[in-house]
Amino acid sequence: MNLLVESLKALLFGIVEGITEWLPISSTGHMILLDEFIQLQMSDAFKSMFEVVIQLGAILAVVLLYFSKLWPFKMPKKGEGFVGLFKMDTVMLWLKVVIAILPSAIVGIPFDDWMDAHLHNGPVVAAMLILYGVAFILVEKRQNTHRRARIQNVELIDMRMALMIGLFQVLSLVPGTSRSGATILGGILMGCSRAAASEFSFFLAIPTMAGASLIKVLKFGLSFTSEELIILAIGCVSAFVVSIIAIKTFMGYIKRHSFTAFGWYRIKMTIAGIGIEKNDNQKVVTRNVALPVGNKQETLMVLRLLLPALDEVQAQVLLDTANGSLKSQKPQVPAMIVTPSSARWMDLLTWKRNGVTTVGYTAGSVQATTRIDSDAARSSVGEHTRGDLLLIRGGYFIRTLSIVPVSRVLSVSRGQGPLQRAFGCASVHFGTVPGPVRTLMMHLPPRICEDLVWLMTVRLEGIEPYYRVPEPVLSGRP
Numbered sequence: 001m002n003l004l005v006e007s008l009k010a011l012l013f014g015i016v017e018g019i020t021e022w023l024p025i026s027s028t029g030h031m032i033l034l035d036e037f038i039q040l041q042m043s044d045a046f047k048s049m050f051e052v053v054i055q056l057g058a059i060l061a062v063v064l065l066y067f068s069k070l071w072p073f074k075m076p077k078k079g080e081g082f083v084g085l086f087k088m089d090t091v092m093l094w095l096k097v098v099i100a101i102l103p104s105a106i107v108g109i110p111f112d113d114w115m116d117a118h119l120h121n122g123p124v125v126a127a128m129l130i131l132y133g134v135a136f137i138l139v140e141k142r143q144n145t146h147r148r149a150r151i152q153n154v155e156l157i158d159m160r161m162a163l164m165i166g167l168f169q170v171l172s173l174v175p176g177t178s179r180s181g182a183t184i185l186g187g188i189l190m191g192c193s194r195a196a197a198s199e200f201s202f203f204l205a206i207p208t209m210a211g212a213s214l215i216k217v218l219k220f221g222l223s224f225t226s227e228e229l230i231i232l233a234i235g236c237v238s239a240f241v242v243s244i245i246a247i248k249t250f251m252g253y254i255k256r257h258s259f260t261a262f263g264w265y266r267i268k269m270t271i272a273g274i275g276i277e278k279n280d281n282q283k284v285v286t287r288n289v290a291l292p293v294g295n296k297q298e299t300l301m302v303l304r305l306l307l308p309a310l311d312e313v314q315a316q317v318l319l320d321t322a323n324g325s326l327k328s329q330k331p332q333v334p335a336m337i338v339t340p341s342s343a344r345w346m347d348l349l350t351w352k353r354n355g356v357t358t359v360g361y362t363a364g365s366v367q368a369t370t371r372i373d374s375d376a377a378r379s380s381v382g383e384h385t386r387g388d389l390l391l392i393r394g395g396y397f398i399r400t401l402s403i404v405p406v407s408r409v410l411s412v413s414r415g416q417g418p419l420q421r422a423f424g425c426a427s428v429h430f431g432t433v434p435g436p437v438r439t440l441m442m443h444l445p446p447r448i449c450e451d452l453v454w455l456m457t458v459r460l461e462g463i464e465p466y467y468r469v470p471e472p473v474l475s476g477r478p
Helices: 002-020 028-037 046-051 055-065 088-108 112-118 122-143 159-173 177-189 192-222 226-256 260-273 298-306 312-323 343-345 374-385 418-423 446-461
Strands: 277-278 284-286 355-361 388-394 399-406 411-415 428-433 440-444
Touching: 002 028, 002 046, 002 122, 002 226, 028 046, 055 192, 055 226, 088 159, 088 192, 112 226, 112 440, 122 159, 122 177, 122 260, 122 343, 159 177, 159 192, 177 298, 192 226, 298 312, 312 388, 312 399, 343 418, 343 440, 355 440, 388 440, 399 418, 411 446, 428 446
Parallel strands: none
Antiparallel strands: 277 284, 355 388, 388 399, 411 428, 428 440
């Protein structure tokens, strides 16, 4: 019975993937919504792999429907030689596809960790759904008032246009954008018809999604249980069958109608999806907002209600910490352990604002001692683990300050991605109960991260002293 239930869940995931992957409505947003109500009772590693690999079924649907356009080989005529084995129009089409996927590969691979940390959240998804929904409506309004598109079939797309569409695909790296939505929108703006832009978007998906699926399978390993194989097969087959129907229906629809309906759908969907967010453990949680919009005085009032031990002055200091200028730091704002300048290329915009510390508000002050930078932080990092409130600051356009009582911190850990290793930095994650509060401090020197982990662990255990006793230096032979 358990296998039957999980198989039905896999069937539903495949259906949703098959429909939403090819429509400009963000498959990511729909999968998040579905996962809130229907969760596979499998390991986290398998579920992460499953949600990507079922795209193989959708890819096979494109290959089947457009096989004549995508197959580059033919039977050579007598006297044509080796060149006669290839359909040059198809070879050129594949060359355009390769050129178009290069920008997203160049941007997506090195900045994958950064985007996971900063962009995979509910507000970003909701904003992108609305933004591109409005974009589709405006573009279609523009198309109706201008002349007919000059590119009516995919073969007429040249190398320059393919590259420009590929640049639009980079936008889809932001969750909620929709890969097909970004490329179709880019194609239309470059002068393609709806059908030509959609077909080229489908072709771009083949290497992009196949590569992502291969990476996920290799990371998971090739050792599947019989139950896992059944569930994966059901998801892929259902995505394949539904994708065939969805693509045919979609191509027939856009011949007679515009994309305006999809634009309005994205906006309406935001109402259902804006309250959904994934935390650092990839669990779907409800986003509880105490004050969605408010002025300064209302913000101070809510802050004091949530933290009743704060007085008015202390609440104002915390608000100044969140709104602090990038160029000048107010003297009353607590000093923080900050991202060193050597890691600026890891976080081009926000590295000057990233910061972490604790403050002791029960003593009547929220001021820390001195600003800590790079290697100097090692000697006094303990000063930033003595307080009652954990502060994590970040953001550039949207400036954030996460405030977590130290007593609510359940764990602390250090992490370091491949790009961070190259630039000599690491991250510290403060574990809390599932929720929308961001508790990840990015891009600190590795030694400082190690000291933060050790000192915060000591702090959580309530052990004195706060400083690590240096190991004695041994001289001579043992």
